[in-house]
Each structure stands twice: as C-alpha cells, then as structure tokens.
Amino acid sequence: MCGFTGIISKKEYNDDSIRSMLDSIRHRGPDNLSFYENENLHLGFARLQIIDLDPRSNQPMIDEETGAVIVFNGEVYNYKELRQDLQGNGVKFKTTSDTEVILKGYLKYGKSILSKLRGMFAFAIFHKNKVFMARDHFGIKPLYYGFNDKGEFIFGSELKALISNKFFSPRLNNNSLFSYLELQHVCGEDTMIDGVKRLKNGYYLEISNIEESLYPITGEYFKFQMSNDKITNLDDAIYMIRKAVHNSVELHKNADVKVGTFLSGGIDSSYITALTKPEMSFSVGFSEEEGKFDESGLAKKLCEILGVKLNRLIIDKNEVFENLDDIIYHLDEPQANLSSIPLYFLSKLARENATVVLSGEGADEFFGGYELYREDSAIEKYLKLPKNLRKGLKGVSKILPSSGIKRRMEKGALEPKDLFVGEANISSPSEVRDILSNRYKNGTDARQFTSKFFKNVDELSGKQLVDLNSFMQYDILLKGDRMSMAHSLELRVPFLDLEVWSVARRLSSDLKVRGNITKYALREAAKEVLPEEWYKRPKKGFPVPFRDFLREDNFYNKFYEVLSSELCDDFFDRSVVLDMLKEHKDGVKRNHRRLYSYYVFLVWYDLYINRRGIC
Template sequence: MCGIAGGWWPTRSSLVDDSLARALDAMRLRGPDDRGYELFEAANAVVGLGHTRLSIIDLSSAGHQPMHCAEGALSIVFNGEIYNYRELREELRSLGHPFVSDSDTEVLLAAWKQWGRACLPRLTGMFAFAVFDRVAATLTCVRDAFGIKPFFYSQEQGAFLFASEVAAIKALKREKATLDWQRAYDYLVHGDYESGPGTFFEGVLNLLPGHVLTVDLKTGALSDPLRWWAPSIKERSDLSFADATEHVRETFLQSIRLHLRSDVAVGAALSGGIDSSAVVCAMRHVEPDVPINTFSYIARGSDVSEEVWVDRVNEHVGAVPHKMVVSADELARDLDSMILAQGEPFGSTSIYAQYRVFQLAKEQGVTVTLDGQGADEMMAGYSGYPGQRLRSLIEKGKLVEAWSFLDEWSKWPGRSRMGGAKRCVAEMTQGTLNQVLRSLNGMNALPAWIKSEPLAERGIVQRFPLQRSDVTESGRRVVAELALSLTRRGLPALLRHGDRNSMRFSVESRVPFLTLDMVNLLLSLPESYLISPKGETKSVFRAAMRGIVPDDVLDRRDKIGFATPEQVWLTSMVDTIRSWLRVDLQLPFFDQAEALREFELIMAGKKPFTWQVWRWINFCRWHSHFIA
C-alpha cells in the first residue's frame, strides 16, 4: 500500500521538483518504508512520477518505484495490491516476460505491456496507478473497479497533476485551494459526498471507480474518463438457490485465500456483524493453523455495543482479541488529526471507531487487516432495499407477493409497513415530485441556516442530488440500485473512510468481498436469492456460510457495525463544539449564527438530535484546516 503523485508540465523548472517532493512529504504515512521520484523528458515537456511505499509483498529494494520495464519503454507508479499476481506472473512468464523480483508491481507492469487496458479485468485486487509510455507519448491513469484506492487529479496553468490524497494535490498546485460550493451545499444540507467526480476543492476531481483517463504528452490534452468496467445486472437462470449457495461459498473462500497473501502480519477488523464475522471465520476455515488477531471497537455500556458478538466469533475461531473502548474526550482530542487524515468532510463519528481500530492494529504490530466492507452493497444488506424490491415485484405483476414481502419485511427490527411503502413511493418517483415528497418527509432543501441567494448567483443546484443507476431494467430494481451503490452512492464514501483511516497509521486495509468475481456473480442472481420473501437480507450468503460461521451470528436480525453513541459524545462536548461553530468561515451561503442557534435548541432538548450537528462540526473544522 502506497501513495503516488506526479503529473505533466509543459516546461521543467525547480518548482516541479520542489512540489513533487512536498507532495510525497504530505503522504509519508501512506508509505513510510521507501520513497522515490523521477522526472522524464517527454515531447518537449516533463513527466513526473513519485511514490511512497508501505512494503507488503517483496520487502526488498526490488519493489522500489517508479518501476521501469526492461527495455525502458514503460514506467509505473502503483498504489494497491494485486492478489493474484502469482498466477499472472506464471502466465506472463510463459509468454516470454522475465521477472527479477517477487513484486506485484513488476507483474502489473508486465501485464500492461502484454495486454494494455485488457489486463484490468484480469486483476484481482485494489489499485490506482499511472503508466508513462515513452513510445506512445502518453500518461495513462487507472482506478480499480470499486475505487478502493484513491486517485485525485487537477489541471492548472497548462499542467496535469495527480496524487493519492488531496493534501498532495495541494502541494503540487501553485494556486490556493478554494471551496467547491456545490459539494459543500450537498454535504451540509443532504449529507451527500463521494458520489461523483467532484471534491470539496474547486477544480480537483476524483477519477471515478472503474475508469481510466489518458494524457497526450505531445499536447497536454486530457481525454474524457472512460469506463473500463461497469456492473451488469443481467439475470442468470441456470442456478438453483442451492447451486448459487455453493458458488458464492467457493468464490468467497477463494477471495479470502488470495487476500491472505502477504509478507507481513495479517489481522482482521471485527465489528461483530455478519460481514466481518464471515471474514474472520473464513480466514480460519482456509488457514486452520494461522494465528488470527482481531481488532474491535467496543461501545461498552451502550445499546449499540457489539461486544457479545465479537466475543462469540473470537471464541469460535480461537482468535487473539484486541479491543478498543473510547470516550468523548478522546474524540475531541483526535478530531483534528482524523479530519486531516480524511482530507474532506465525512458523514458521522462512526468512522472514529474505525480510526481507533486501525491505530490499535498498528500498536500491535499488524500491518494488514481484512475488512467486511462492500458486502451490504452487493448482497442487499442494510434494510434490504425494500422500495426497489417492491417495485420489482409490482413490475412483474406479482402484487400478492409484493404485499406479502412488505408484511414479512416489516416484522424485522427497525422496520414498518409505512416505512417500506414510503421507500417504494420514493423509488417510483423522480424530479420535482420526488423533491416535494422529500420535503413533506421533513427533508428540507433550504434549511434556515442556508442562504439561497448567494448559491443561486453561483448556479448551485439547490435540491437533493438524486441519482439513478446507469444500468436498470424492469423487475431488476434491487440489483440496479446495488450497482449504483457499489460505484457511485454509498460504498465510495465508506471506502474513502477506510483508506484514509488505515493509511493514517500505515496499515493496509483489504476488502475481500470486493472482487469482480464476487460482484459479477451476486448481481447476476435472482433478487429473491439476495433478499428473501421473508425479508432476510444477504440470504444466499447466510446460507453459504453455514458450517463456517456460527448459526446464531448468521441468524442475527439487527445491524450495528462500528456504531458510536454519537449523541452522548457530542452532548458531552458542548462547550468545545460551541467554540468551533463560532469561528467565522466567511461563507456567504452558510448562516453560522442560525446554525449555532439551532445547535443550542438541540442541546437543550427543544429540537430532536440529528446527524446535522456532526456535519456542521466536521465542515467547520475541515474548512479551518484546508481552506481558511
């Protein structure tokens, strides 16, 4: 796991060297074991490639980057891991490619030389990389299918800049970073972020998951990002539920085998939920004798505590447990550090629990952890996507089944018939009608602390950024929504949290659910295999894990994860929060006095507590660090 940075500049100067060195300094925690950068002449311009290394596979100097192919035509900087690198290396050897290291980077470079972009679907792993081709005079930038690894880019004064973190992009830029008002509005009002190419910084973009872009080094022209992978929702009809169960089981276990490949210590982040429990139990299943260290956040004394389930799984597999209990004082102490690590605002304090889990792993000498992220978005987890499922059944004319599903679904904790019906209506509406219904449900697009006029003058869209899946068809609305969740809305934010939190402590977080084999299989199954007629989420996966994960864990009907007692924490920090919200950000659209007034009402119990409080806090502290 590493950090990469670089770009294309029309002229070479000492500023290029200095800015690239500063960018690598900004990412030192992503790669504390090695660093390097090189500048190359390219069509009367200059290309820079920089890298900071966290050594995981082949710990020797042979893994140093930038890495070059034997004849020197290609150079690469790569952030990530290719888990099937051994199998690819043998295939490439048979095609005549020599290898001098055990590095997956060398395999990736040879695969690119042999197959070009066609190598990408062959890769099982997480990756963001840039390849400099001297012959074609191109710089090609690539991000993995799910965006597990970050890739930011920007254009400025004729130059193209890229990096793994926005802090590094800021170091590369000559101009001062400014706030993107659209992203700020979407986050503050609707809690939306990481759902598109835009970032909180004007002119700084994400390369979207599963995309590639190319710089023409002769002209500096940047291609439009092209999609190299898109989810398919075409249903297969050749698998019974039992057959699908076996396919899911073997595909998941094979992914666990590959994700355990490492030359350093491997552990697991264990929340106690089904997904992380399945990862830990599968680790024991495929490696009966390997020591397993688990790392867990415990909300001790809270109704969101998962400690009993964490203990159940650790006992089942004979793992060495490591637990973290945190307080509001610790959150206040670490908040600025976490905001700096994240680089952009985020959704809730739950990621502080994750932050501390990675810190705990680092303290125990574990450099790689496996995590259950992504399972919900490919197997209809959370509350089971009831709106989409009801729409699918209605579109198929199965009205009796739709009513039965709603009735059964509503019997699970935290659900109701009215809640399911509302989601169905929301799923089947869009445009102005959707916005009206959101407003009637208490979701105001213009709260009192937002000033509409300055936003309108800037052309800011002042409504919920509703997105629909690029791939959809009648009767397949659940899997269509999963395809969107995997690539645009939902998972990208969670992956960002995990990447930045783990890298803050130089820990590599691996996500074995997120492979093309797993996703392609699960999105091809009938929707009833994912969310059962009884309202059971992840139905086929629960069946697949029978005999590997304890039945009582698989039969859980609640979902908590790394949930934190947010209201309790923030209530105990009232004086500190008050001082943060009083810092004048000088933003014409954000009425901080009104936000502070509403905050006082919430703290006094005169208005219900909402996550909006956290968004005010997070945005104000982030703005003070990165924009002010």
C-alpha cells in the same frame, strides 16, 4: 499499499513541489520514500512493504528495456498467474512483485491488461511521452488529478497531495455542497475542490503526448451491471457464494507480513474472520457505561469459538474529542459518516500488531444488506393514496417544520428514482435549502447523480446500484482507505472481488431480501462456518454514541465555537444551526448527524481551502 503523487509539465520542470506533495501523504508508505525526475515529469512514491520486501521492488519502477516508469498503489492478487502467462510469451522479470507484472503487462497488452487484473489498484505509467492511469473495478484505491496555476497536470493518491503543491490555489466547488449535506459525502467525479477530479472506479485516463497537450481523456472499462441470467435456486446460490468467497479470502490472505481481521460482531466481518482464521482479530467499542454501543463483547465470544486471539479497545470519549479534527484531516474529503471515528481508532490498534487486515466492506451493497432495501411500511401505505392527493399533501408539507411526517409527505409524491438517494441520506432537499445561505441554495441535488441507476432494473437493483456507485465509493471505501492509511495499515476487502461480484449480480431479489431478512443467501452460505447466533445477526458496525457526546459540555462548546463563527455565516444560516445545536443539547431533537456534517465541512474548509495545517 502505498501512496504516490506526480507533476507533468510541457516545459522543463525545475522546482521541488513534488517533495512537499509526497511529504503530505508519507503516512501511506513509511518504509521507503523515493523520487523519479526527468525534464517533464516528477514522481514521488511512499512504500508500505507487503509483498516482495526486496528493495528492487521499490518505486517508481523503471523498465530497463523500454524506459517505461510506473507508480502503483494497491495489490493485484492474481499477479503470479499473470506473471506465468507473460513469461510464457517471452517476457522476462527482475523482481517477484505485482508492480512489475502490471508494468510488463501494460507494455505487452496495452489497456486490455485491465480486464486481467484481480485486485485493488490505482497506478500511473509513463512511456514514450504518453501517460496511462487506471483505477480498480470497484474503486477501492483512490486517485485524484487536476491542474495547478502553472497549467501543470498534478495527481496523487490523496487530495492533500494536490493541495500541497505550492502552485495550486484551492477553491470551493460551490455545486457540491448541496449534495454533501444530503448524503454526508460528495458523489461523482467532481470533488469539493473546484477543478480537482477523482478518477472513477473502472476508469482509465490517457494523455497521448505530453509535449503537445496535457489534456486527459478518460474511458470506462468496467461498470456495475445486474445480470439478466438470474440465480433463483437457493442451493445453487449458496454453493456459488461459498466458492467465490472462499477463493477470494485465500487470495486476500497472501502477504509477506502479519495479517489480521476487523471484527464487529456482524455477519460480514464474522464470515471473513471465520474463513481467514488469522492469528489476531481487532475490535473496538465505547466505554462500558454505554454498553449498548459496545459490540466488542460479541466479537470476543466469536473469537473464543473460532480459536482466534482478539485484541479489543474500549474507546474513551475524551480520545474522540482530542482526535476529532485529526480524523477530519485524514479523511481528505468532507465526509460525515460517524463510523469513521471508531475506524480511526481500530486501525491504530491493528497497526500495533499487523500490517494487513481483512474486513467485510462491500457485502451489504453486493448481497442486499441495508435496511432501506426493505419496504418502508409507512411509505408503502402512503403510496396507496391517489397520486393527485399525494401531490397536494406534498405542497402542504412545504409549510410544515422539519419532522418525520413532513419527510414522509415529501417522499410519498416521488417515484423510487427520486425517492432513494442512498443509504447515507441524512437530509431532504428542503432541509438543505432551509440551512444553506442564499449563495448555495441552488447547488446540485444528489438525485441528478443517482436517478439514472433505476433505469431498466427492478427497484431493489436500482437501490443497490445507487449505493454501489455512490455510498460505497465515496463513503465506505473512502473512509476505509483513509482511516487505515492514516496509520500505515493496509485494508483488504475480500467481498469486493470480481468472482464474488459475478455471483452477486446474478442473485434474484428474494435471495437478497426475503421478508425482513437482508442478505438472505449470504447468511445461508455463512452457516457452514458460523454459529446460528452469528449468521442470523442483524447488520452491525462500530456505532458511535455521538448523540450523547454532543450533549456534554466539552463537545457542545467545541461545536458551538465552530458553528457560531464568521466562517459558518458564509455557508449556513447561523441562527438556524445554533437553534438545532441547542435543541439537541436540551434533548428536544436528535440533530447530531446533521450538526456533525456542518462541523465536518467547516473544519475541512479551514484545513483544505484556507490551508490551515497544510503547507
């Protein structure tokens, strides 16, 4: 895994911005830093050596026959098969790397090479004044792009690479703040920085002639779609899931460096660890006096059963306090999922012993793992009331203070497409309006992005499609990439594989959620390698006792300093925010998740818009 950045100019390019851009992401690839330059193009590449450690595989890589140049971040797991296919068509290779396979494959097949790639990738190819970029099917590897103040097209593996261009003036995208406060992340192709876009999963980008225009055209080559050809038989589902997951794990294990696994104690990471059987697994928890948050004991027990060595870390709350702003910096975008905190420390621990780790991300979205995929019994009863009555109660709810009752009254008048905006939902639209300053109250509601995914599908599939296209993209995979790359660690996710998806998309609803059991078919498939205690375990992650942290003086004072600042006044109703902070400190309400989202945004704004610590 690596990082790259670039600048494309219609005029002759003659400054050194590319070096500061690459330096900002050198943590992604400390093994080799290199550059490529011509009159219109400057590229920078930071390499983390995983496959083919030969220096000839360093990037940017140039094809000697055509002069085409590539920068590539990720891994293509079927590259050996593709290489043989290309060799059978007369293509010659100088390295054994997957990078050269992508480059030669593009020169041979054009954009149709994308349908042949199995893996995680973001790459850019330059050939005959043409630019071609692409991002993997599932959005595992990142790619950002935009224009600087000189009109140059700039791009990179992280947002901070673009911010580090000395001719780029970052400005806030005012429309994105509203949905961020609803979801704790920004969804869609637009970022929180005006004019900077993400290349979405399953998309490619082309600039046809850089001497004439730098305007990019994007196209879609893959999107998440549920199949009408349903698997309804449990035994068939078990067989196909096992076959697909086994095959994927075998491909993901391949590396020329040490490979380990993350292990939380839940079924997803346990299944991956049981199939991988690495030399070492890694787990974290918090201090023993907060034992309810320490799942690493479960991880230890499973590793003893599997015969795998476990490296455990108990995180001290003082370490969280000292590293909190660094975590926000490395997240790159404002993203307020508290699980980023243990993932940061887990990645640091793993990097001391391995270069690659396999993890269980994607199983919940593919196989129906979230509790919100089950019916909310209170909402279900409320929905049985006459619709006109529910609408009237919704009107009454507007004068009520924020509470669980108010939320249910608001939700009860909504259709599923308007009700469900994803697993990460932490605030209703009314709660967001209550907290925002007037300038931002009319920002884009997340439902403008999510409601379309309920079209022509059942309710469970609609919920999955929302999370596949939002929560997984801009929360789960974003934090996985940034927290691992902050420590130069490659994170691989075997569930996010085309063969696995081809099975998951066909599962009938009752094979995903059956009664109170989520991921039903996946749990049944995991019986082959996991003890009963594990394949029946409820969803586990690496939870954070932040509710308790924020009631302690050092965390409270840290938050108070930021939330009482003039910067806070620019975006939020400061008096409301400080009241929420006091309520939480006094134990009146649990406001820690929403308060954390405000804190993250303000620290991020200072780092990325005010450029404190960048450039």
